[in-house]
Amino acid sequence: MSVAQEFEAANAKYAGGFTKGSLPLPPARKVAVVACMDARLDTARALGLEEGDAHVIRNAGGRVTDALRSIVISQQLLGTREIVIVHHTDCGMLTFSDETIRGKIKSDLKQNADHIAFLPFNDLKQSVIDDIQILKDSPLVLDVPITGYLYEVETGKIVKVGSS
Amino acid sequence: MSVAQEFEAANAKYAGGFTKGSLPLPPARKVAVVACMDARLDTARALGLEEGDAHVIRNAGGRVTDALRSIVISQQLLGTREIVIVHHTDCGMLTFSDETIRGKIKSDLKQNADHIAFLPFNDLKQSVIDDIQILKDSPLVLDVPITGYLYEVETGKIVKVGSS
Numbered sequence: 001m002s003v004a005q006e007f008e009a010a011n012a013k014y015a016g017g018f019t020k021g022s023l024p025l026p027p028a029r030k031v032a033v034v035a036c037m038d039a040r041l042d043t044a045r046a047l048g049l050e051e052g053d054a055h056v057i058r059n060a061g062g063r064v065t066d067a068l069r070s071i072v073i074s075q076q077l078l079g080t081r082e083i084v085i086v087h088h089t090d091c092g093m094l095t096f097s098d099e100t101i102r103g104k105i106k107s108d109l110k111q112n113a114d115h116i117a118f119l120p121f122n123d124l125k126q127s128v129i130d131d132i133q134i135l136k137d138s139p140l141v142l143d144v145p146i147t148g149y150l151y152e153v154e155t156g157k158i159v160k161v162g163s164s
Numbered sequence: 165m166s167v168a169q170e171f172e173a174a175n176a177k178y179a180g181g182f183t184k185g186s187l188p189l190p191p192a193r194k195v196a197v198v199a200c201m202d203a204r205l206d207t208a209r210a211l212g213l214e215e216g217d218a219h220v221i222r223n224a225g226g227r228v229t230d231a232l233r234s235i236v237i238s239q240q241l242l243g244t245r246e247i248v249i250v251h252h253t254d255c256g257m258l259t260f261s262d263e264t265i266r267g268k269i270k271s272d273l274k275q276n277a278d279h280i281a282f283l284p285f286n287d288l289k290q291s292v293i294d295d296i297q298i299l300k301d302s303p304l305v306l307d308v309p310i311t312g313y314l315y316e317v318e319t320g321k322i323v324k325v326g327s328s
Contacts, residue, residue: 003195003218003246004311004327010212011322018320020204025256027203031167037219037234039191040184042208048174051209054167055201058222060234069280070201070224076268078256082167092189092242104240111303116233139275147168156182158175163168 023052025078031055032074034131035086036062036093040153043086047158055080061093062086063119064131072140081144083135086158087128088151093120124150128161136164187216189242195219196238198295199250200226200257204317207250211322219244225257226250227283228295236304245308247299250322251292252315257284288314292325300328 032055035043043049043056055074057067062085064071074080098118105113121127128148135141149158196219199207207213207220219238221231226249228235238244262282269277285291292312299305313322 002309002311003193004248004309004324006193007211007248007313008322008324011210011320014210014212015320015322021318021320023204023317025202025204025254029167029170032201037196037221037238038189039218039220040187040189040215042213042215043220044206044208045215046175046178047171048178049206051206052203054203056203056207056222057201057224058220059231060221060237066230066233067223069230069282072269072277072280073224073256073265073282074201076265076272077260084168084171090189092237096241101237101240105236105304108240109304113236113304116236116304118233118237140269140273140277140280145166145168147166149171153187154185156175156179156185158172158179160168160172 020051027054027078027080029053030080031082031084032057032071032080033084033086034062034064034067036088036091038088038091041088041151046151046156061091061119061121064134065119068138068140075142083144083146085128085131085146085148086151087124088153089124090153091124094122096120125161132162132164184215191218191242191244193217194244195246195248196221196235196244197248197250198226198228198231200252200255202252202255205252205315210315210320225255225283225285228298229283232302232304239306247308247310249292249295249312250315251288252317253288254317255288258286260284289325296326296328
């Protein structure tokens with residue numbers, strides 16, 4: 001059985017008890033979360049999100065550079081007015097460089113990925129601070145409160161790293 | 165109180181009952197989910213995901229073009245071998261065009277966003293089919309099973325639209 005089929009079975013249970021069919025499109029808590037795609041981070045459970053509460057933007061590393069299109073849509077069309085960034089301990093982005101992944105792609109896939117910035121980092125706290133600053137410096141992002149956290153995959157805790 | 169502070173309070177409860185502190189970095193179910201950032205979609209609850217199961221990549225519309233960096237990292241460095249795409253009914257991406265959002269940014273922010281492809285669509289099912297095809301055509305993406313769904317925000321159900 002594919003994982004997709006397992007998702008269908010799990011979803012039948014979820015939909016069977018579903019009571020949230022009339023929520024509006026704009027997020028109720030007017031916040032956009034930018035978090036890493038890491039499997040160990042369940043953004044809803046870890047932050048106390050219910051359906052309808054928040055935009056959740058996730059990518060490798062939780063990098064804001066790769067989230068800019070979504071943040072602009074979130075703010076300009078759907079009214080969010082706060083941003084929360086969540087990176088985490090033991091992140092895969094600490095384990096490689098642009099050179100190593102480009103080399104692997106060249107060797108394994110026979111493809112050139114030199115045009116892709118994979119956005120790895122070697123300092124977790126700095127990656128959060130950098131991403132707050134990138135948003136503050138972007139003329140396309142509104143001047144809203146931004147808070148950055150590190151999620152500890154070992155403890156389930158978020159630890160505040162910085163804010164604007 | 166900022167939403168970030170509310171997140172800290174909710175997280176203290178989550179961390180207080182946390183028992184999953186020794187999960188490995190690679191996703192246990194070897195799957196990457198690409199879903200819309202929409203507030204009404206809780207990917208973990210709707211698909212039956214537990215901490216450690218799956219990479220969750222989310223952006224405005226759940227568009228794969230904007231998820232390519234993350235998918236390549238997920239496959240090349242963390243071993244995922246299946247992709248599930250989830251778009252949804254009543255999506256904000258149906259409500260605008262590149263021209264309208266660029267015009268709003270020009271008018272409200274006095275900025276030029278002509279260089280950003282915001283990736284809106286006007287046909288929900290087609291957007292899923294298009295995204296499956298984009299992944300199949302990408303030389304940077306492995307030939308793995310890809311399944312695309314529409315999540316119904318009205319019912320909580322996922323409806324299969326296509327697969328590769």
